[in-house]
Amino acid sequence: MQTIRNTLVVMDAQQPDALLLDRATLIASATSSHLHLLACNKKNHSSSNLQATEDSLRQKGFSVSSQQAWKDSLHKTIIAVQQEQECGLVIKQHLPDNPLLKTFLPSEDWKLLRFCPCPVLIVKSTEPWQGGVILAAIDAGNSDVNHRLLHAGIVGHGYDIAQMIGGTLHIMSAHPCAEQLSADPVYHLSDSIRAMYLEHCRALQAEYEVGDERLHIEEGPAEALIPSVAERLRVTLTVIGSVARSGLSGALLGNTAENILDSLNSDVLVLKPDDIISHLEELASPPHNQVLDGAIHSWPYSHSAHLEIPKTQTVSYIKEASSRQADAPAISLEQEQRLSLQAR
Numbered sequence: 001m002q003t004i005r006n007t008l009v010v011m012d013a014q015q016p017d018a019l020l021l022d023r024a025t026l027i028a029s030a031t032s033s034h035l036h037l038l039a040c041n042k043k044n045h046s047s048s049n050l051q052a053t054e055d056s057l058r059q060k061g062f063s064v065s066s067q068q069a070w071k072d073s074l075h076k077t078i079i080a081v082q083q084e085q086e087c088g089l090v091i092k093q094h095l096p097d098n099p100l101l102k103t104f105l106p107s108e109d110w111k112l113l114r115f116c117p118c119p120v121l122i123v124k125s126t127e128p129w130q131g132g133v134i135l136a137a138i139d140a141g142n143s144d145v146n147h148r149l150l151h152a153g154i155v156g157h158g159y160d161i162a163q164m165i166g167g168t169l170h171i172m173s174a175h176p177c178a179e180q181l182s183a184d185p186v187y188h189l190s191d192s193i194r195a196m197y198l199e200h201c202r203a204l205q206a207e208y209e210v211g212d213e214r215l216h217i218e219e220g221p222a223e224a225l226i227p228s229v230a231e232r233l234r235v236t237l238t239v240i241g242s243v244a245r246s247g248l249s250g251a252l253l254g255n256t257a258e259n260i261l262d263s264l265n266s267d268v269l270v271l272k273p274d275d276i277i278s279h280l281e282e283l284a285s286p287p288h289n290q291v292l293d294g295a296i297h298s299w300p301y302s303h304s305a306h307l308e309i310p311k312t313q314t315v316s317y318i319k320e321a322s323s324r325q326a327d328a329p330a331i332s333l334e335q336e337q338r339l340s341l342q343a344r
Contacts, residue, residue, distance in 0.1 A: 001160035008087035037066035117280035132236030140173035
């Protein structure tokens with residue numbers, strides 16, 4: 001969290017911005033990050049309100065800028081600006097979705113969580129963060145290197161925010177019932193499964209000073225348990241990981257972060273593994289035009305490294321230029337003399 005230098009704040013003219021700006025300014029104050037306000041509009045409808053908000057934040061001592069933009073859809077606009085401004089965090093307010101429609105038509109918040117190549121904070125709760133409870137939800141059953149790094153990121157972000165607000169950090173993990181893990185009756189012991197999950201959490205507990213009373217390992221589906229534990233602890237922020245599943249299974253099933261988005265009453269901070277972030281950054285980057293780059297770098301006054309252009313394409317450029325020159329109207333001697341005098 002302390003490494004964030006630019007934060008993208010998505011403004012919505014249809015929602016009050018006090019709650020959104022409260023979270024943004026709290027994080028900016030703790031991290032000294034720049035705030036970039038974004039209004040996703042096809043037309044210039046929010047310029048006055050956006051400028052007023054920018055001026056107000058600047059008067060309070062924040063580094064801030066703003067813009068209006070639109071690129072095909074809400075989530076694509078946000079991701080494009082996030083890449084342009086090199087933002088390390090996106091903050092957005094959540095709009096509840098139609099439960100029937102979102103099964104087949106994922107909402108813009110779903111798509112943002114799935115495709116945004118940086119952490120996303122979805123603001124839902126009106127409860128203040130100061131002195132609140134932070135819940136870091138991990139999947140302790142997956143102990144490979146990538147998942148361990150993701151777990152450390154989830155708990156680390158939760159720890160940083162808890163320190164920032166003077167709050168309390170809790171860690172939780174859901175585990176499946178024993179019968180689902182193995183057909184062998186030897187493994188049908190919930191206590192054994194729970195002990196294995198507890199063991200996987202020991203290193204995180206030691207590093208982030210989380211006592212056993214703040215570690216919650218419970219049996220059941222994560223989609224149901226995370227909202228339940230969050231409600232029981234009166235959590236103000238839940239930190240969770242997302243695997244950014246795509247394709248047909250992603251469209252129909254989503255993943256844990258997306259499925260609990262509507263059922264959680266707290267704010268939600270969603271993180272992704274580094275390998276998925278790298279892949280999403282590649283998807284978000286504009287297509288590379290090798291021919292155009294080659295033409296630019298081949299310019300006689302370019303100091304950049306020259307790129308080789310295929311001979312067939314070079315020939316086509318020469319032919320096209322020759323054709324244009326041949327088609328140009330001839331200039332008489334009298335016209336040439338007149339142009340020469342005008343140039344003088």
